Amino acid sequence: MAQDRVEAVERALSVLEVFDTPQDSFSLAELAGATGFYKSTLLRLLASLERFDYTQRGEDGRWRIGGAPVRLARRHAPSRDLAALIQPLLDGLARQLGDTASLLEVTAGVVHCRLAALPDQSLRHDLVPGSQWPLRDTDAPAPALAGGIMVCRRLPLEGRHELWLALSGPEGRLDTQAAATRLDEAVTQLIDQRDTQGRRA
Known part of the structure; x- marks a missing residue:
């Protein structure tokens, strides 16, 4: 009014x-x-x-x-139930591969890092929740990383904003094939977990 x-x-x-x-x-x-x-x-x-x-x-x-x-954005996105599912998975990816694992959200042409897990060894390409950059490619929301590379996989979750899982690290050390395989497995795992929770609800 x-x-x-x-x-x-x-x-x-x-x-x-x-x-x-x-x-x-x-x-x-x-x-x-x-x-x-x-x-x-x-x-x-x-x-x-x-x-x-x-x-x-x-x-x-x-x-x-x-x-x-x-x-404030960090407190409210993503939802707590989704964060509870994804953060342990990101922690596991970072620990196993030694690279940065993250959950990205794309809104209005901007990519936002919503969750992240860093490896034990510090990298030049660390991400933290709240980081953001312009969307350059609708097929993969990776930023321009000097000397680095990011591999992304979209999360097909209905009723949510556009979400991606990503692994990033130094170019030449990050095995893109292994990263893509692990991200595909992670996406499948998350979908299975969401379906299982939905049946129990």
Whole structure:
């Protein structure tokens, strides 16, 4: 209802909407152009958002999305029942293969890392929940990894966003054939587990 609107809140949310893009950072002028707000108004809104870590101003003076949206997204996606099924499987893949295992979600042309398991040995291509990058290929949501490679398999789960299992690691060390085989087995295992739970419900 119109009387329930809080103009300052809606203005702040309009600023946050600008960050829903693959562009990493924005100047004050770019934000003013995208929102139509005066720079003085924007500075007040951004200062409030920065206090709660919704935005961050870099040393270059450009504005970036803060840690709060990522923290909140991590709490609610994926659903807890799905996470309970997938996280142990990711942990097992990372332990067995020595590479990073992850659950990826594709929404509106952006790939989000929702869950991840890292091997004991640190890699240059570690992923953490909250990482994101632009979707380059609809057949595989892998990012551009300098010296690295990612193998992906789609999870055919009905009623959910587009989800993928992935294994990533250094190019030349990650065995893509073995990774593809293990991911295919993992997808089959997850589907079987979901079906078993559904029959028990």
